[in-house]
Amino acid sequence: MILFHPQSTNKEGIYEQEIEVEGHLIDSMILTKIFDRIMDLKGDFEVKEFRIGKMKRDYSYAKLMVRGRDQDHLRILLEEMYRLGAFLPKVIQVKLVPAPADYILPDDFYSTTSHPTQIMVDNKWIKVKEQMMDKVIVVDRKTNLARCKFIREVRRGDLIVVGEYGIKIKPPERPREGTILFEFMSSRASSEKPSISIVKQIVRDLYKIKKEGGKIAVVAGPAIVHTGVDLSFAKMIKLGYVDVLLSGNALAVHDVEYVLFGTSLGMCIKDGSVSLKGYRNHLAAINEITKVGSLLKAVKKGILKKGIMFECIMNNVPFVLAGSIRDDGPLTDVITDTFQAQQKYKELLRDVKLVLMMASTLHSIAIGNLLPSTTKVVCVDINPAVVTKLTDRGTAQAAGIVSDVGTFLPVLVDQLERYPIK
Amino acid sequence: MILFHPQSTNKEGIYEQEIEVEGHLIDSMILTKIFDRIMDLKGDFEVKEFRIGKMKRDYSYAKLMVRGRDQDHLRILLEEMYRLGAFLPKVIQVKLVPAPADYILPDDFYSTTSHPTQIMVDNKWIKVKEQMMDKVIVVDRKTNLARCKFIREVRRGDLIVVGEYGIKIKPPERPREGTILFEFMSSRASSEKPSISIVKQIVRDLYKIKKEGGKIAVVAGPAIVHTGVDLSFAKMIKLGYVDVLLSGNALAVHDVEYVLFGTSLGMCIKDGSVSLKGYRNHLAAINEITKVGSLLKAVKKGILKKGIMFECIMNNVPFVLAGSIRDDGPLTDVITDTFQAQQKYKELLRDVKLVLMMASTLHSIAIGNLLPSTTKVVCVDINPAVVTKLTDRGTAQAAGIVSDVGTFLPVLVDQLERYPIK
Amino acid sequence: MILFHPQSTNKEGIYEQEIEVEGHLIDSMILTKIFDRIMDLKGDFEVKEFRIGKMKRDYSYAKLMVRGRDQDHLRILLEEMYRLGAFLPKVIQVKLVPAPADYILPDDFYSTTSHPTQIMVDNKWIKVKEQMMDKVIVVDRKTNLARCKFIREVRRGDLIVVGEYGIKIKPPERPREGTILFEFMSSRASSEKPSISIVKQIVRDLYKIKKEGGKIAVVAGPAIVHTGVDLSFAKMIKLGYVDVLLSGNALAVHDVEYVLFGTSLGMCIKDGSVSLKGYRNHLAAINEITKVGSLLKAVKKGILKKGIMFECIMNNVPFVLAGSIRDDGPLTDVITDTFQAQQKYKELLRDVKLVLMMASTLHSIAIGNLLPSTTKVVCVDINPAVVTKLTDRGTAQAAGIVSDVGTFLPVLVDQLERYPIK
Amino acid sequence: MILFHPQSTNKEGIYEQEIEVEGHLIDSMILTKIFDRIMDLKGDFEVKEFRIGKMKRDYSYAKLMVRGRDQDHLRILLEEMYRLGAFLPKVIQVKLVPAPADYILPDDFYSTTSHPTQIMVDNKWIKVKEQMMDKVIVVDRKTNLARCKFIREVRRGDLIVVGEYGIKIKPPERPREGTILFEFMSSRASSEKPSISIVKQIVRDLYKIKKEGGKIAVVAGPAIVHTGVDLSFAKMIKLGYVDVLLSGNALAVHDVEYVLFGTSLGMCIKDGSVSLKGYRNHLAAINEITKVGSLLKAVKKGILKKGIMFECIMNNVPFVLAGSIRDDGPLTDVITDTFQAQQKYKELLRDVKLVLMMASTLHSIAIGNLLPSTTKVVCVDINPAVVTKLTDRGTAQAAGIVSDVGTFLPVLVDQLERYPIK
Secondary structure (H helix, E strand, C coil): CCCCCCCCEEECCEEEEEEEEEECCCCCCHHHHHHHHHHHCCCEEEEEEEECCCECCCCEEEEEEEEECCHHHHHHHHHHHHHCCCECCCCCCCEEEECCECCECCCCECCCCCCCEEEEECCEEEEEECCCCCCEEEEECCCCEEEEECHHHCCCCCEEEECCCCEEECCCCCCCCCCHHHHHCCCCCECCCCHHHHHHHHHHHHHHHHHCCCEEEEEECCHHHHCCCHHHHHHHHHCCCCCEEEEEHHHHHHHHHHHHHCEECCEECCCCCECCCHHHHHHHHHHHHHHHCCHHHHHHCCCCCCCHHHHHHHCCCCEEEECCCCCCCCCCCCECEHHHHHHHHHHHHCCEEEEEEECCHHHHHHHHCCCCCCCEEEEEECCHHHHHHHHCCCCCCEEEEECCHHHHHHHHHHHHCCCCCC | CCCCCCCCEEECCEEEEEEEEEECCCCCCHHHHHHHHHHHCCCEEEEEEEECCCECCCCEEEEEEEEECCHHHHHHHHHHHHHCCCECCCCCCCEEEECCECCECCCCECCCCCCCEEEEECCEEEEEECCCCCCEEEEECCCCEEEEECHHHCCCCCEEEECCCCEEECCCCCCCCCCHHHHHCCCCCECCCCHHHHHHHHHHHHHHHHHCCCEEEEEECCHHHHCCCHHHHHHHHHCCCCCEEEEEHHHHHHHHHHHHHCEECCEECCCCCECCCHHHHHHHHHHHHHHHCCHHHHHHCCCCCCCHHHHHHHCCCCEEEECCCCCCCCCCCCECEHHHHHHHHHHHHCCEEEEEEECCHHHHHHHHCCCCCCCEEEEEECCHHHHHHHHCCCCCCEEEEECCHHHHHHHHHHHHCCCCCC | CCCCCCCCEEECCEEEEEEEEEECCCCCCHHHHHHHHHHHCCCEEEEEEEECCCECCCCEEEEEEEEECCHHHHHHHHHHHHHCCCECCCCCCCEEEECCECCECCCCECCCCCCCEEEEECCEEEEEECCCCCCEEEEECCCCEEEEECHHHCCCCCEEEECCCCEEECCCCCCCCCCHHHHHCCCCCECCCCHHHHHHHHHHHHHHHHHCCCEEEEEECCHHHHCCCHHHHHHHHHCCCCCEEEEEHHHHHHHHHHHHHCEECCEECCCCCECCCHHHHHHHHHHHHHHHCCHHHHHHCCCCCCCHHHHHHHCCCCEEEECCCCCCCCCCCCECEHHHHHHHHHHHHCCEEEEEEECCHHHHHHHHCCCCCCCEEEEEECCHHHHHHHHCCCCCCEEEEECCHHHHHHHHHHHHCCCCCC | CCCCCCCCEEECCEEEEEEEEEECCCCCCHHHHHHHHHHHCCCEEEEEEEECCCECCCCEEEEEEEEECCHHHHHHHHHHHHHCCCECCCCCCCEEEECCECCECCCCECCCCCCCEEEEECCEEEEEECCCCCCEEEEECCCCEEEEECHHHCCCCCEEEECCCCEEECCCCCCCCCCHHHHHCCCCCECCCCHHHHHHHHHHHHHHHHHCCCEEEEEECCHHHHCCCHHHHHHHHHCCCCCEEEEEHHHHHHHHHHHHHCEECCEECCCCCECCCHHHHHHHHHHHHHHHCCHHHHHHCCCCCCCHHHHHHHCCCCEEEECCCCCCCCCCCCECEHHHHHHHHHHHHCCEEEEEEECCHHHHHHHHCCCCCCCEEEEEECCHHHHHHHHCCCCCCEEEEECCHHHHHHHHHHHHCCCCCC
């Protein structure tokens, strides 16, 4: 019989295991979470060694003895510890098992966190690529490259990481000198923060990222058109502050409706009046694009002359419109297969430094699942529950703003114009 | 035995009564509500006569026979009809009974609606003054003046209207040519309406009211300070668009804290940084005002030099700060007795044409109870439930905007500056 | 030149047209909406004839002259009137134009409402089948059958209804004797209604529908599992109160996770404790089903022995799991193409009398778009904005309840057990 | 010139000060917050000494050198440290200054936190009584007793604590073996937790507190009556689980209306039907109580025979009804002066172990300001923003449940009946 935790010892009914952890243990709350978790799980611990980082930038180090009441209890305790960044003093090779069939995982598969992860292969720590939460890690033995895969990407014979050994997770650290926004917003989402100041902080962050050559992705919902700020967003794209646009059918349909007819769901954006046959404008918008074949062709043929999709196309900003079951149409540009759309989202999110989510619940949650914990997230929504859900990542990398995109976006773009990057 | 409804007839077990109603019966939904209510209450009706207004501005008239299954059922039906604007063909004098003691009502007291009401005294229809909902009507027989009173205002011997006769209610009518905002917003509160267009409509309405010499009251919560737009609101007062300010302790305390220390609950409004001993600033703000005695004296002594309360005082805008149980302090200007504060609110609301409610639940609800249904209400709040509650008055006189006051108010004031009234 | 409205007359600069309308014009607010709309659009009208239904069950009839300031203005006015149920005195044949290509509509296509609609073909009124909102009407000239089609269903040569003539809409009527729930809930969604009484009313409605052989569809979100009431819902299915289940991947994955491991997203449902490797349970749940191939096979092989999906399969309740971009996995049972999933939803919704929507925003909105206005909708959600959005259909057929599904569902099922239908 | 921080040293332009802190520094996040705060404020630190508690129950100890860029910066840093529980190695006597007049504080007054606080007087640490947030500490030199006072309680000559020295705060610690609920709910408020399990945990906590002789206070809003669970709450009182009831006029008025007329705001609670003259029932309820003089007299005279207020009176449960500006009436039992009501609340909250807040925003926030951080708080509301606001105390002592009180309370009381304490 193989012992699950080969290093754990059983001395006269005591099940214990030594673990180590290092990093900014205190202020990044790593040690707090480890102690918390042991107590929550009714385990016990002893601090065998502790060296605290003397200066602000120094790492701390701790060696703990964790004790459970039996083998299973200790297993639970240790597995939780590993996910919080602890590791065994004597490193073990990661275990790899081939997938028995397409889409099917070995029973003991390892499920990933969103934190940067390394695995021990051939006595070397290998960084896992394309880190995402709730995926599996597949290793290519020829190249010794490891990356996260969706279940649907798993193919028969893929070597999948199993068990909990030989894996080291680096929980996100509190930035030593954070971008101002994230310090400022360190508490939770609130509608009682000074809005203009927050906008200014976001602008400084966006500017800094662009100056350093970083990529910004924007997730945007159709409320941007309904609330009358289609052209504000279009200007943000033109200003060069959007490198990737991730959205769905509705944003593009309403943008086209607004550009072609001046309405949103039939209501005139300018003065709220009812327009001739306004109720059919969104179907007519879809029809105009379908006639020419795509948004790109509509721009080329001079049908679309302004607006969000126009600016994306003119400024070579790649976009993905993911299908959803509530779509009208949809436009021919929409990827109706949700798995394909996920893949396309993931591809465009590569190397993105910051994701700005505005008034879009479905697509924002989808994207949250595709991001490593190191990517910054700024979420703006009128519904505090959405903001909390999207920014509650246990990191200092997420800021939530409860605001009305219809008044927020013009203020943002007005500020962005003061920081030209082109 | 006195028959409750003296005009109702009982023909072989059928309990029926003829009623009349007139006005814009169709588009103001008066008749719809009457038919609805009868059906909800499982009564029956027959339309005896109906003249529809031929042109847009013509009144309609209906005579209905209402039938119940017994005397009590008919009573319920009729009382509901009266409250919806129906009246008996043959008018009866209103019945008055003296209050048996201070604060105590005769058992059969009549409870008011917020709609304009007339009572029949000495064969004449008398208009009830200070119309408010859920109050009683007191008649002075010497002057034959009638007005609404709070229970706490009732004194022994006051002649109180009882029963349901001799009372005529005029339900609010759909404006023939409404101010644009209220047409525009005719549907319910929404965060998916074009924000900038709505602001422009509000501005046109405010301007129109001021041009016609009307009064505007503003109810404002402390979020105006927290979200960093204290000075925007101050400018709105300076521009002459606020005739009355109704609020509580918190708005004034935070305004003073902001003016004296630049912080709101200790956070620097300008850049979100922490200020020296910021946590005690709101108590210190109270202390500074208490030392000199009042906000007025603080302005006079040059302690307060800008901000919301400063502009009220400099521009002779009367204000009431009503106490609440969650107050710190409170300031000496606060009326801590809630009944006295209610009286003071009511007094200042007299002749107000429009109430703008911003980010204040408690005081806005209080004011809703003090307004006749003819006063316009515009409510701005980030919480859709608050907006719905405050504008759901069954009239075309209320508009709700789900928005963030921190971005909404600067946009509003920016527009107001284009419509100078001073 | 063809006159747009062939019956409208132009007498010395007056553009006017006579229209008729009949039904429960007053209490179903048909006439109110017609008058409202004309005034909103700044048109004018004259009532030429009006016969009011004398008794509760009698229809009313009106003939109106509508006037616009020019031809275009009159067109807008009339098109709005038609959508509200008005029609021209002299009936015109509907106009049909073939689709120029697959998915492409003739420019003047008619966009449907959700209300029962008839079209005039060969001098006969034909009822349109599969009524849905924002679709087009396609007529088969061989059989003279008309039905609503999605844009994506349109094939080259399909005869599409264009223009606004020869079309008669029947707006929903206030039920003369509504099921109790919908009377009771006639006002809007509220969290301040007596919860237990509402549950009892829903139960009576569900029972009545089943007794009369009607079909009930349920839309359910994963919160049903998270809040710990998976087995309550399973019992509801077993009791025979669910004829169709419409949902997505998450409900099924969490149901399987709960059944196999007792957890929901890794948290033990029973006592909230953390389970061994709980964080990977939802992926493991997907893996178990993928291994055997489908939920059906998992039931047949004895892997799934209880829960929501188990009861659906055992009781022959058809279900559709629609894919979304935020899915993990997804399960092999999920339809990942959103257009195919829409089609499947539509198919199962045929003949459904009532849709109960619980804690599911995305799928509920999708379904709202697929329903005629005659289908009853009951929506239960903790978020008042969702409830309002889903039940705000301008009909007396929708009831919204703001409640916590975790305490609501057990109370509902407890009551349902008292009304056995099997 | 007096140095502000007498122990801080200035070595060649370096402004630094040694501080100490002890307790469960890691898992109670005390040290995390200290490090965080220094970094937020752009200060620097060095860990001079650190002893970590080896076992779960051992205290840790740290000595830090904090550095600022100048005297003012260091002051800010240190004052923040003190509020987080740090203290100076060499203790200084607290400084006391007499209040110059009634209600007026010395300029440098110390503003309290809600955490247990000690002050150094005559070389002894004295525990401050009646700990509340945002108050001042007054010391009686005769008895050397210290307690928190509201500004309004301050009288000329009262000795007020000023400055930041000689004060030691004990931040709340994570319970070593928490009551289960608070462990379970350790994350934030959520509507996606297993409701029934949570109710069971609350019941176990309430039972444990009562068994140990602890006091439970309940804050309750009128939604308890509107949602039809008046009698459930009445039963909870009868079962002995309510030691103090804190509320306002509305709860009592609606309770009386329900008991006397079976309605809530005129709607029949039992079946949602309309009652005869229902709209005046809440005024009539007030009138009935005013006639006899008080709720107590109404019970004695047999007018009130059941319900919430009846059970309070019959079971000697003290209650306070605080006035608010939105009140109708109010009842004679209501304290209309908000400052008096605050005082009365505070008095009844003395020694309370747990406060259960249900569906009441105003009174719950008021009470939050009166509680030390050691009192447990459980908050149940349908609005997630209210729950977050009320439980966001940075302690492990608060649990929030987003639920509908109308279905939550019956389930709670059903469980409480299984744990008889009488």
